[in-house]
Amino acid sequence: MSTKEDILVSENLSIGHGSKAIMDRINFRLTAGKILAVVGPSGCGKSTLMRALSGLDEPLAGKSMLMGVDLALADQALREATLRRLGFLFQGAALFSSLTLRENVEMPMREFLRAPKREIRQLAEYKLALVGLADAMEKLPSEISGGMMKRAGIARAMALDPEIIFLDEPSAGLDPVTSGRIDELILKLRESFGTTIVLVSHEVPSILRTADFCVYLDPDTGTMSAYAPPRDFLRPDFTPKAHAFFTQACLT
Amino acid sequence: MSQTSKSTSWARTEVLADGTALVTLGGVWSLHEELPDIIVKGDKVRVRAEDLGGFDSSLPSWLYGNFKNIRHIDLAALPPRLQALVQLAEKASVNESPSADINVLERFGNWGVDSSSSWSRAFDHIGNTALGFIRSVFGRAKVNWSDLPLQLQTAGVDALPIVALLGFLTGLIMAYVGLIQLRQLGATVYVANLVSLAMTREMGALMTGIIACGRTSTSFASQLGSMNLSQETDALRALGLNPIEYLAIPRIIAVTLMIPLLSLFATFIGVLGGMVVACAGDLSVEQYLTQVILAITFKSFLVGFIKSIAFGFIAAWAGCYRGSVAHRSALGVGEAATSAAVLGITLIVIADAIFAVLFNLFKF
Ligand SMILES: Nc1ncnc2c1ncn2[C@@H]1O[C@H](COP(=O)(O)OP(=O)(O)O)[C@@H](O)[C@H]1O
Ligand SMILES: [Mg+2]
Numbered sequence: 165m166s167t168k169e170d171i172l173v174s175e176n177l178s179i180g181h182g183s184k185a186i187m188d189r190i191n192f193r194l195t196a197g198k199i200l201a202v203v204g205p206s207g208c209g210k211s212t213l214m215r216a217l218s219g220l221d222e223p224l225a226g227k228s229m230l231m232g233v234d235l236a237l238a239d240q241a242l243r244e245a246t247l248r249r250l251g252f253l254f255q256g257a258a259l260f261s262s263l264t265l266r267e268n269v270e271m272p273m274r275e276f277l278r279a280p281k282r283e284i285r286q287l288a289e290y291k292l293a294l295v296g297l298a299d300a301m302e303k304l305p306s307e308i309s310g311g312m313m314k315r316a317g318i319a320r321a322m323a324l325d326p327e328i329i330f331l332d333e334p335s336a337g338l339d340p341v342t343s344g345r346i347d348e349l350i351l352k353l354r355e356s357f358g359t360t361i362v363l364v365s366h367e368v369p370s371i372l373r374t375a376d377f378c379v380y381l382d383p384d385t386g387t388m389s390a391y392a393p394p395r396d397f398l399r400p401d402f403t404p405k406a407h408a409f410f411t412q413a414c415l416t
Numbered sequence: 417m418s419q420t421s422k423s424t425s426w427a428r429t430e431v432l433a434d435g436t437a438l439v440t441l442g443g444v445w446s447l448h449e450e451l452p453d454i455i456v457k458g459d460k461v462r463v464r465a466e467d468l469g470g471f472d473s474s475l476p477s478w479l480y481g482n483f484k485n486i487r488h489i490d491l492a493a494l495p496p497r498l499q500a501l502v503q504l505a506e507k508a509s510v511n512e513s514p515s516a517d518i519n520v521l522e523r524f525g526n527w528g529v530d531s532s533s534s535w536s537r538a539f540d541h542i543g544n545t546a547l548g549f550i551r552s553v554f555g556r557a558k559v560n561w562s563d564l565p566l567q568l569q570t571a572g573v574d575a576l577p578i579v580a581l582l583g584f585l586t587g588l589i590m591a592y593v594g595l596i597q598l599r600q601l602g603a604t605v606y607v608a609n610l611v612s613l614a615m616t617r618e619m620g621a622l623m624t625g626i627i628a629c630g631r632t633s634t635s636f637a638s639q640l641g642s643m644n645l646s647q648e649t650d651a652l653r654a655l656g657l658n659p660i661e662y663l664a665i666p667r668i669i670a671v672t673l674m675i676p677l678l679s680l681f682a683t684f685i686g687v688l689g690g691m692v693v694a695c696a697g698d699l700s701v702e703q704y705l706t707q708v709i710l711a712i713t714f715k716s717f718l719v720g721f722i723k724s725i726a727f728g729f730i731a732a733w734a735g736c737y738r739g740s741v742a743h744r745s746a747l748g749v750g751e752a753a754t755s756a757a758v759l760g761i762t763l764i765v766i767a768d769a770i771f772a773v774l775f776n777l778f779k780f
Contacts, residue, residue: 215650218654220650220653220654243656244656244657244658245656246656247653247654247655247656248655248656250654251654252651252654254647254650254651254654256646256647258646258647258648258650258651259646259648259651260643260648260651261642261643261646261648272655273447275558275655275657276655277447277448278448279447279448279450279451280450283450283451283474286477286478286480286481287447287473287474287477289477289480289481290473290476290477290480290481290505291473291477293480293484293505294504294505298505320651322473324447325447325472325473348504349504352497352500352501352504355497355500356497356498356500356501357472357473
């Protein structure tokens, strides 16, 4: 059994598409209010892991518990109720292409809050302003850059003040200044609302600044090779490949 | 407003001697509760908190929304974490140079879906659709009802011209073919019976169903297919929404409502088309209409009506089904549209045959 504070638990999790596992034996527990960074080479299964952890895909084996619920076993009502307590930024942002950015952020609120229209609009504008999109609210996803889509996706993931947010490469495609602001936003969310955040990132300085823990997925062994605070990755006596990944990124 | 109540949010304004508006707020602020209204005049505002309970993003959002246009805003008396959340939004409005796009076709090479499982998936989809209907009847499903008017418009009203044209031509062709035979028997007056009976029982519903496959099934398949491709359906699932319920049900309802109406319309136009041919030489308008009224019964209308409901449902379902199992690629979306039309037309013709047997069996 997980304790109440362990908002995310992965036990012997095995992930993949179809029947072939690309990563297995993934084990860790994350306390509520912590920030976890998932790192690893491109194509190693980070996005797949995020989808399995958030209950979007069923794990091939093992189990993952989110807020004390095993989503693979939960009935539909519990599943949906649990999913509403999480926010997800997809790697491709996955904005609703026929809705403006404001409508994209309003959509979850319209469905799940009983607030009046004006209030929902105000909330959506605020959340878009948090990610620096106050000037682009009435644009369609097709009219903005990839980095802006990412930020709108973050605003939508924050729409319902979720307890846990999954961010798949939130700062990919962003300039250093905006990316720094996203880091700041992530820290503020945690500080102010105690939000737990799981993110995929390739930017070591940003990981060092934000994350409490870091999990490294190693495609050669097909499993995670480290689960530790990001500072530890910089120690020369650390798991060599994970250490190399971190120091390489620092040099370039 | 009560200040002692801890359970709801409140705010009040007073104007200080130097013209500054002083806003005091407190209570518990939640996304799920109604927020207070305030009116603030002047360009200097000071905000302070009193008995402030918990808050979520509704409070910074309220502050940001109400005060973003005020020049001098003093939040120093608020808790630091609240100040930070408001200020983060204020300075956020920056312009960014367009950056490299992320590739949505990242997974273009993924063809790993086994087509042999396609039947089981079709039944799965039918089951899910049925379940979705039951759940929405009991108010348990989240359905995007705001989609419904648009779908009624595109599936119904926008189809009127093409339905009129094809209905008219169908009636015209039948009258033409009928006359060739009937002239030999000297029974040309019965061309009216032939056209009107065929239109009401058969051709009105069939033509409209086939038009729906061409227009609506394909459009649903490509809409849902491309939403699948861009992970929009995943985004719905991440919100605890069921894409079938949310997207397919309003579409299926819209089409199932509109096709019977369109079919009725096609029937009338078809009878009119037959009249043009019949009255060009052989019959008078009066003769034609008298025969039509004699030939059509309520029963034949009912037959056409029942069929058209079924055809509408089939056309809409085929589109939604093919769209939601489309391969995640541009090619996959195109194929979904094609196969939706083929599946829809095939199922409609099969259903029509089954109806013919059943109606015959029960002497309907
Ligand atoms: N929908 C899919 N179907 C089949 N294989 C997939 C799919 N998505 C990703 N993959 C494969 O799974 C592996 C991991 O992908 P992904 O989790 O996206 O990697 P990362 O996010 O770490 O870059 C890759 O080898 C990729 O080819
Ligand atoms: Mg990825």
